[in-house]
Amino acid sequence: MARPDDEEGTAVANGHPPANGYLPVPGDTPAGKVSAETQNGPTAGCLALSGVSRDSPKTAASGTPDGPKTPLAPEEETQARLLPKDPGEETPGGEGTLVPRIALSPRRFVVLLIFSAYSLVNAFQWIQYSIISNVFEGFYNVSSLHIDWLSMVYMLAYVPLIFPATWLLDTRGLRLTALLGSGLNCLGAWIKCGSVQQHLFWVSMLGQCLCSVAQVFILGLPSHIASVWFGPKEVSTACATAVLGNQLGTAVGFLLPPVLVPNTQNDTQLLSCNISTMFYGTSAVATLLFILTVIAFKEKPQYPPSQAQAVLQDSPPGEYSYVKSIRNLFKNIPFVLLLISYGIMTGAFYSVSTLLNQMILTHYEGEEVNAGRIGLTLVLAGMVGSILCGLWLDYTKTYKHTTLTVYILSFVGMVIFTFTLNLGHIIIVFVTGGLLGFFMTGYLPLGFEFAVEITYPESEGTSSGLLNAAAQIFGILFTLAQGKLTSAYGPRTGNIFLCVWMFVGIILTELNYLPTTPVLFVFSVSVTRTKDSESVGHSVTSDSL
Numbered sequence: 001m002a003r004p005d006d007e008e009g010t011a012v013a014n015g016h017p018p019a020n021g022y023l024p025v026p027g028d029t030p031a032g033k034v035s036a037e038t039q040n041g042p043t044a045g046c047l048a049l050s051g052v053s054r055d056s057p058k059t060a061a062s063g064t065p066d067g068p069k070t071p072l073a074p075e076e077e078t079q080a081r082l083l084p085k086d087p088g089e090e091t092p093g094g095e096g097t098l099v100p101r102i103a104l105s106p107r108r109f110v111v112l113l114i115f116s117a118y119s120l121v122n123a124f125q126w127i128q129y130s131i132i133s134n135v136f137e138g139f140y141n142v143s144s145l146h147i148d149w150l151s152m153v154y155m156l157a158y159v160p161l162i163f164p165a166t167w168l169l170d171t172r173g174l175r176l177t178a179l180l181g182s183g184l185n186c187l188g189a190w191i192k193c194g195s196v197q198q199h200l201f202w203v204s205m206l207g208q209c210l211c212s213v214a215q216v217f218i219l220g221l222p223s224h225i226a227s228v229w230f231g232p233k234e235v236s237t238a239c240a241t242a243v244l245g246n247q248l249g250t251a252v253g254f255l256l257p258p259v260l261v262p263n264t265q266n267d268t269q270l271l272s273c274n275i276s277t278m279f280y281g282t283s284a285v286a287t288l289l290f291i292l293t294v295i296a297f298k299e300k301p302q303y304p305p306s307q308a309q310a311v312l313q314d315s316p317p318g319e320y321s322y323v324k325s326i327r328n329l330f331k332n333i334p335f336v337l338l339l340i341s342y343g344i345m346t347g348a349f350y351s352v353s354t355l356l357n358q359m360i361l362t363h364y365e366g367e368e369v370n371a372g373r374i375g376l377t378l379v380l381a382g383m384v385g386s387i388l389c390g391l392w393l394d395y396t397k398t399y400k401h402t403t404l405t406v407y408i409l410s411f412v413g414m415v416i417f418t419f420t421l422n423l424g425h426i427i428i429v430f431v432t433g434g435l436l437g438f439f440m441t442g443y444l445p446l447g448f449e450f451a452v453e454i455t456y457p458e459s460e461g462t463s464s465g466l467l468n469a470a471a472q473i474f475g476i477l478f479t480l481a482q483g484k485l486t487s488a489y490g491p492r493t494g495n496i497f498l499c500v501w502m503f504v505g506i507i508l509t510e511l512n513y514l515p516t517t518p519v520l521f522v523f524s525v526s527v528t529r530t531k532d533s534e535s536v537g538h539s540v541t542s543d544s545l
Contacts, residue, residue, distance in 0.1 A: 102310060105301035108229035112238060114297055115225055116245025118182045118289040119218050123249025125189060125211045125282060126154050128257045129204075130354045131372050134361065138265040139275070140201040144358065145483070150208050151354045152479055155472035157212035158219070163326075165216045166465035170325075174224060175299040181217030182293040184210050186286040193279045196272050219246070219468045223448045223460040231305045233394060240390025240445040247383050247441055250353065254375030258368045308456075325462045334454045335463065337508050338403075339470045342447040344505035345410060346467075347474025348498045349440050351482050353378075358483075359491040360429070363422050370426055374433045381434040382441020389442045390449075399450040406446060407509045410439040411502045418495035 129136050129150040136147050169177045188210030195204035222242035230238040260281075261274045304310040329335050352359075353375065360371035385406075392402060413436035420432050451463040478498060486494035 101303045102305065102307060103301075103303040104231050104234075104305050105229065105303070107296075107298060107301065108238075108305075110296055111229055111298065112225060112241060114289065114292050115178065115218075115221060116242055116248075118185060118286070118293065119221075119242070119245040120249035120252065121189070121282065121286050121289060122181070122185045122211060122215055122218055123246045124253040124256075125185070125192075125208070126151060126215070127250050127253035127353060127375075128278065128282075129208075131254050131357050131375055132257050132261055132263070132368060133357050134368070135261055135263050135265065135271070139268075139271055140198060140204075142201055144487075146201065148354060148479060148483055150205065151350075152476050153205070153208055154212040154215055155350065155475040155479075157209065158216050158472040159469050161213060161216040162220070162465045162469045166220060166459075166462050168217075169220060169224065169465075170459050170462065173299050174221070174228060175297055177217050177221065178293055178297050181214050181221070182286075182290045184214035184217070186283070186290040188212075188214060189279070189283040189286040193276070193283055196276045196279065198268070220465040222445070223452050223464045227306075227309060227452070227460050228300050229305060232308075234305075236393040236445070236449050237387075237390045239448055240386045243445045243448065244383050244386050247379050247386060247444070251376050251379035251383070254353075254356075254372045254379060256372075258372035263368055311457075325458050326466070328458055329455055329463060329466060332455060335451060337511055338447065338451055338454070339466060341407065341505040341508040342443075342451075342467050343470030343474040344501050344508075345407065345440065345443050346447070346471035347476075347478045348414070348502055349444075350471070350475030351478035351498060352436075352440075352495075354479050355483055355486060355491075355494070358486060359421065359494075360426075362486075362491055363424070364426050364429075367426065374426075374429055377430050378433045378437030379441060380437070382437040382439075382444075385438040385442020386445050389446050393446070393449055399446070399453050403443070403446050403450050404506075404509050406439050406443045407502075407506050410436070410443055411499065411506055413439050414495065414499050414502055418492060418499060421491055421495070 129147055133144055133147040136142075136150075137144055140146070165177070168180075188207045191207035191210060192204055194200070195207060222239050225242055226235045226238035257278060260278045261271070264270050264274070356375050356378075357368065357371045360367055360374060364370065389402065389406065393399065396402070413432070417429075417432040417436045420428050447467055448464050451467055452460050455463045478501070482494035482497055485497055
């Protein structure tokens with residue numbers, strides 16, 4: 001279970017008074033604004049997060065140092081809110097208002113790194129069969145549909161399990177969810193080590209099923225980790241980086257299997273040895289990451305990184321209703337439109353990734369290694385797109401405009417990829433695959449962050465879980481349909497099928513973008529995220545999104 005982060009501390013800037021747990025502000029400071037200057041004497045007040053005063057049960061602490069009032073430097077404000085080291089005490093003010101201590105913990109980078117690493121291994125195991133599907137078809141003597149299901153089981157398991165997994169995240173916390181994801185991922189990898197015989201396809205499927213369950217406890221965490229551990233100016237970048245780990249795992253899954261397991265079906269013993277090497281290597285890495293998760297992954301920092309998180313952490317547990325949260329999300333028309341459009345885009349990406357080997361080998365026989373490299377190019381370009389989109393959102397907060405633009409460019413990339421696949425020059429496929437991946441994969445963190453913005457203060461885990469559930473449903477449907485069309489009529493027909501659906505996604509995104517969408521985009525809430533993701537007591541309009 002979660003362990004307190006008591007050993008962590010944040011330095012307090014020199015020249016500022018110790019006020020245990022809260023930042024002192026003048027009694028006449030307007031709601032929503034905090035003075036950066038030191039306040040001397042017992043008349044200094046503290047600002048309540050909601051903009052409403054609440055009485056302080058304790059008296060003023062003495063010992064405030066005299067001297068000139070020094071304003072905060074920007075870097076000081078980023079590292080800490082100039083608050084005391086001793087939690088649990090309060091500083092009274094003339095009006096008895098309080099503001100919780102807000103600080104950034106250095107451990108946040110360790111948490112993000114560990115999560116990204118085991119998310120990488122999980123994504124690697126998702127695609128490691130499909131990118132060399134012809135090799136595993138021959139080894140296990142099964143059809144291509146059997147190998148496709150080794151990928152689609154990830155999508156199938158997610159849909160019914162996301163709701164209990166999201167409930168677990170919201171009620172039992174981040175650390176337990178992370179341990180389940182990393183632990184099941186490790187266990188599934190070891191089970192697959194026992195499947196390296198031609199009649200043991202079912203053992204490989206069993207191990208893949210456990211990895212697919214682990215995925216349920218992984219995909220919903222990026223936005224949750226970003227909001228719980230990172231400051232308002234880092235949230236979008238942190239979320240994009242967390243998603244980046246999963247994308248990097250897919251990239252490695254495209255690259256390594258064709259190299260580690262070349263097509264040597266004439267030598268079954270050598271093929272078995274190569275498959276064992278891949279499986280045991282994956283298991284060793286997954287085990288190391290599980291141990292690191294147990295040791296270093298914490299529930300939350302000692303102090304919240306933003307005022308928005310401070311409000312959520314101060315809310316009594318009994319006030320949260322998981323069922324009510326889901327009901328509220330489905331009543332939110334902008335979120336429903338995003339749910340469908342995100343599912344279409346991500347489902348198309350899953351389908352292209354699963355069937356990429358079959359599409360490439362149809363036109364370029366014997367190019368298994370290059371098929372993996374094309375997949376690598378697709379994902380690496382998408383990783384660059386994810387980072388750039390995250391930085392752009394942190395800078396502009398233009399969620400709707402950016403989402404619509406990237407969606408349109410993804411559709412254009414898919415059309416170009418579709419009609420250049422059979423030109424006979426594989427270098428063209430590298431270029432068009434990279435273009436497609438840059439925008440299609442770059443869209444993934446946009447969907448997460450946009451969902452958090454338009455659904456706040458609902459739980460990030462609930463909104464991201466529903467987005468991923470929609471993606472898995474569309475992924476299964478698209479993979480089955482495109483696989484049938486590709487087998488019967490060729491890759492172009494299957495890709496045109498995806499293009500049509502992506503055009504539908506553009507229309508839905510445009511409806512979400514227009515101010516005439518049949519829902520009020522003005523939310524009057526006591527606590528809401530605005531452009532800096534932490535302002536309190538203000539209204540969010542469609543213009544700010």
